Amino acid sequence: MTKTSKSSWEKGFTDLHVHILPNIDDGPQSVEESVLLAGELVKYGFDTVVATPHFIEGAPSNQEIWRSYRFLVNELEQRDIPLQVLPGAEITLDSNLLKRAEDGKLVSLGGDSNWLLLELPLWQPAPDYLEDYLFELNATGYGVIIAHPERVQEFQHDLDRLYRLVYRGALCQVTLGSLTGLFGKSAHRTAWKAMQCNLVHLVTTDCHRPGKRLQAVPQALSMLNRYWRGEAIELWLKKHPQKILQGEDLEFYEPLLPSRKTWKDLFGRLNPWNKVTGKGKNFRG
Numbered sequence: 001m002t003k004t005s006k007s008s009w010e011k012g013f014t015d016l017h018v019h020i021l022p023n024i025d026d027g028p029q030s031v032e033e034s035v036l037l038a039g040e041l042v043k044y045g046f047d048t049v050v051a052t053p054h055f056i057e058g059a060p061s062n063q064e065i066w067r068s069y070r071f072l073v074n075e076l077e078q079r080d081i082p083l084q085v086l087p088g089a090e091i092t093l094d095s096n097l098l099k100r101a102e103d104g105k106l107v108s109l110g111g112d113s114n115w116l117l118l119e120l121p122l123w124q125p126a127p128d129y130l131e132d133y134l135f136e137l138n139a140t141g142y143g144v145i146i147a148h149p150e151r152v153q154e155f156q157h158d159l160d161r162l163y164r165l166v167y168r169g170a171l172c173q174v175t176l177g178s179l180t181g182l183f184g185k186s187a188h189r190t191a192w193k194a195m196q197c198n199l200v201h202l203v204t205t206d207c208h209r210p211g212k213r214l215q216a217v218p219q220a221l222s223m224l225n226r227y228w229r230g231e232a233i234e235l236w237l238k239k240h241p242q243k244i245l246q247g248e249d250l251e252f253y254e255p256l257l258p259s260r261k262t263w264k265d266l267f268g269r270l271n272p273w274n275k276v277t278g279k280g281k282n283f284r285g
């Protein structure tokens with residue numbers, strides 16, 4: 001028998017990391033492709049997404065991002081596609097980021113939140129100044145969500161460093177495809193370990209076009225559902241992304257130092273006394 005309707009946990013998702021704007025990055029290369037991607041996202045249970053085109057060394061400009069965003073929203077309205085799209089950017093770390101933040105030249109998640117989606121170098125070591133830099137960025141009013149840390153080689157080798165960033169106030173976003181092995185063994189292993197150590201605050205598709213990354217969604221969701229009995233899906237695909245957009249406090253479990261994690265910690269994963277509350281954007285110096 002074919003499954004026709006979704007259970008309540010399989011819909012109502014918010015995705016804070018999608019490449020859906022046409023002709024602006026390595027995402028859709030035409031408006032038709034963007035519309036197709038929007039339809040696929042709806043099919044997989046998403047009703048709100050943040051368009052996060054790659055923002056590398058100041059390009060594309062804020063004006064270009066907003067123009068492309070308004071164009072797509074208009075197209076989706078014209079075609080009655082029930083997907084709310086909000087503006088944003090996936091910002092690549094560079095040494096001028098602080099200056100751009102101070103000058104108001106960064107597009108935050110949702111357009112007016114205090115959160116930036118930050119992509120670190122995937123293959124080169126993360127710079128030594130990263131922790132201090134995030135602290136200074138925080139002083140300009142922005143909190144940081146680290147995009148797919150499981151794909152960053154530095155964290156694949158040293159997950160304790162990611163712990164230190166989370167402990168100090170950074171949030172982390174894992175890509176759903178990493179949970180199913182779409183980005184290789186290291187990303188797969190790192191994603192699951194990061195989740196077990198409470199270093200993950202939301203999961204996203206990071207989709208660029210219809211195809212593999214979105215097709216991984218049902219399998220990834222059912223793995224999450226099996227492992228955490230629906231709690232992770234509720235938090236990471238619904239509550240947390242919405243609270244981030246609305247500037248509300250998040251509720252999450254205390255991060256565990258990966259190199260010291262014990263089986264006792266793992267079993268304590270769902271104990272309420274491990275829960276801490278915080279915006280996560282008051283980065284500790």
Ligand SMILES: [Fe+2]
Nearest residue numbers: 017019090206
């Ligand atoms: Fe991305």
